[in-house]
Amino acid sequence: MGDALLDHDLCGRAERLAPDAPVPVVHGTRRSSRPGGAALAACLAAADGRPVTLVTALGPDASSDTLRELLAGRVTLVEVPLEGTLSSKTRVLAGDRPLLRLDDGEGRAREATREAVSAIAAAGGVLVADYGRGTADVLRDALTRATAPLVWDPHVRGRPPVPGVRLATPSAQEARAFARRLDDTDSGEAAGLRTAARDARALVAAWGARAVAVTLGDRGALLSHGETPLLVPTPAAATGDPCGAGDRFAAAAAGLLADGALTEAAVQAAVHAATRYVAEGGARAVAVPDRPETGAEPAADGDTTADAVRAAARVRAAGGTVVAAGGCFDLLHAGHVALLQAARRAGDCLVVCVNSDDSVRRRKGDGRPLVPAADRVRVLRALECVDAVAVFDEDTPERILGELRPHIWAKGGDYARTALPEQPLVESWGGQVLLLPYLDGRSTTGLARRAALAPVPNGGRPT
Missing domain, CATH: 3.40.1190.20 (Ribokinase)
Structure with a gap:
């Protein structure tokens, strides 16, 4: 109340001063x-x-x-x-x-x-x-x-x-x-x-x-x-x-x-x-509804993706720069966080595109993902540098990128000599692909292997 x-x-635009007074001339309002x-x-x-x-x-x-x-x-x-x-x-x-x-x-x-x-x-x-x-x-x-x-x-x-x-x-x-x-x-x-x-x-x-x-x-x-x-x-x-x-x-x-x-x-x-x-x-x-703030339960995958598309549309309409980054993000580690923080600094909004469980399984094998999609989304949304998360079920993110239409598609520096299938698509609407530094020695596979080989405390008995 x-x-x-x-x-x-x-x-409008102000590109000159009025001839009769030192005030801007606003046109195209x-x-x-x-x-x-x-x-x-x-x-x-x-x-x-x-x-x-x-x-x-x-x-x-x-x-x-x-x-x-x-x-x-x-x-x-x-x-x-x-x-x-x-x-x-x-x-x-x-x-x-x-x-x-x-x-x-x-x-x-x-x-x-x-x-x-x-x-x-x-x-x-x-x-x-x-x-x-x-x-x-x-x-x-x-x-x-x-x-x-x-x-x-x-x-x-x-x-x-x-x-x-x-x-x-x-x-x-x-x-x-x-x-x-x-x-x-x-x-x-x-x-x-x-x-x-x-x-x-x-x-x-x-x-x-x-x-x-x-x-x-x-x-x-x-x-x-x-x-x-x-x-x-x-x-x-x-x-x-x-x-x-x-x-x-x-x-x-x-x-x-x-x-x-x-x-x-x-x-x-x-x-x-x-x-x-x-x-x-x-x-x-304000005319575009936003997702509930912190404290609400995570939305379903479809709702999460729709929220991400709306967020990207708002930023574009306001003249801001939309950045997108993608990956499985199974066991989030310091390398992931450094990449996402760098990506967020490149624009005004960061949307993270996440492989669904089926997509991860097809890419990584039957033992993956280690963490289900709903939990991966929740962890990513808790990061201060992440504005929205979109889940895609395909092997590559072209479809969801076509909906988001980001100005920047950010990838880790480990892709420096790799042809990216989504690059022509991103460039088709005037976007660009940027490579960002990636922390060496960090990988989900390595973390999972070390965890599996670690000794079990107390002989595996409950404490």
């Missing part, structure tokens, strides 16, 4: 509209596969009507009355770089409704996406009484969270602004980890929050329970449009806490979710 906005983007504010957070939570009810203020104005259409079929909408017109913002972008933002509408929530109060009371988890436009204020009593895990994403124009929230998620700038209200003295110290830790500790005490996670952009997040903080770094550098990354973080954390996750685990998964969100195109990719 919180303040919904309507967002518009005007995307494309206009798009999407849910913003609490509405974006709700759509992101729904994309994680959870049923979501959005409690927000809407009115009879045109922007509210547009937002209702954009939300239809995504979330259950519970409205409270809006005084004025719905707030909207329009960004003018050249590529992924914002040049200008125009804000319209100053509508505010007028009053609570019985239906809104009931929705909060019945929820299994509550995320407050406060954008300073009054929805959290008119429902503050209901939020104070909420018994479900409560995550509060505050705004400097809004009030502090209600006491007892499970997790508050201010940005570093918001945490600094709230902390200054508690203590007018300002040391003048530059924003950094020391400042974020001090601010988080102060806000835990002042707000009566069980935890505060200060989001730090591409540095990750700093989690504090009021004592020694925990720094959760991003899994990889992600370049792209960061608009909405804070909503992605808060929505992922709220969903996992509602599932019963520990706060530390929820924050770590939320950092990973926000990093992927930026890499995959940010808010402009």
Whole structure:
């Protein structure tokens, strides 16, 4: 619940300055509209596969009507009355770089409704996406009484969270602004980890929050329970449009806490979710459903592959670079990990193509695989450098590559003098094959042989 906005983007190219003023000329623009504010957070939570009810203020104005259409079929909408017109913002972008933002509408929530109060009371988890436009204020009593895990994403124009929230998620700038209200003295110290830790500790005490996670952009997040903080770094550098990354973080954390996750685990998964969100195109990719975040059971092979294809499509649509790598990955070892880490650094998204059990058996013999496909997929998806996994049943990965259409197909350096049957296919859509360094002396076969020859402790008897 919180303040919904309507967002518009005007995307084009800026290649020259205007002759009458030193401003960029943007041409070839494309206009798009999407849910913003609490509405974006709700759509992101729904994309994680959870049923979501959005409690927000809407009115009879045109922007509210547009937002209702954009939300239809995504979330259950519970409205409270809006005084004025719905707030909207329009960004003018050249590529992924914002040049200008125009804000319209100053509508505010007028009053609570019985239906809104009931929705909060019945929820299994509550995320407050406060954008300073009054929805959290008119429902503050209901939020104070909420018994479900409560995550509060505050705004400097809004009030502090209600006491007892499970997790508050201010940005570093918001945490600094709230902390200054508690203590007018300002040391003048530059924003950094020391400042974020001090601010988080102060806000835990002042707000009566069980935890505060200060989001730090591409540095990750700093989690504090009021004592020694925990720094959760991003899994990889992600370049792209960061608009909405804070909503992605808060929505992922709220969903996992509602599932019963520990706060530390929820924050770590939320950092990973926000990093992927930026890499995959940010808010402009919200229309494509995402797979559930960490904590869900692994999908079936077909679902996993479909998720990988959607992830690759999102990154391509946002102008990013899709990297794919493949193999059996039976007994994952250091050589595999080094290859995958290098592959991820070559682009914005890494999809790992994995041979199915039948495919491995045909290639390696009846004694393989040692680890079934479902377990191999689960281990690979747990790696920070892996964004998605696709399973293929053929002997070679041409079919799945045709669906993914990666910009880069990464192979280990041990293939340097080997003709790759998939190379002409990858090059047919403008992709390229890259060889990456491979750690010598690492192989699944060698590991299995050494394990088989190792002495059995205690004579093989159970201990």
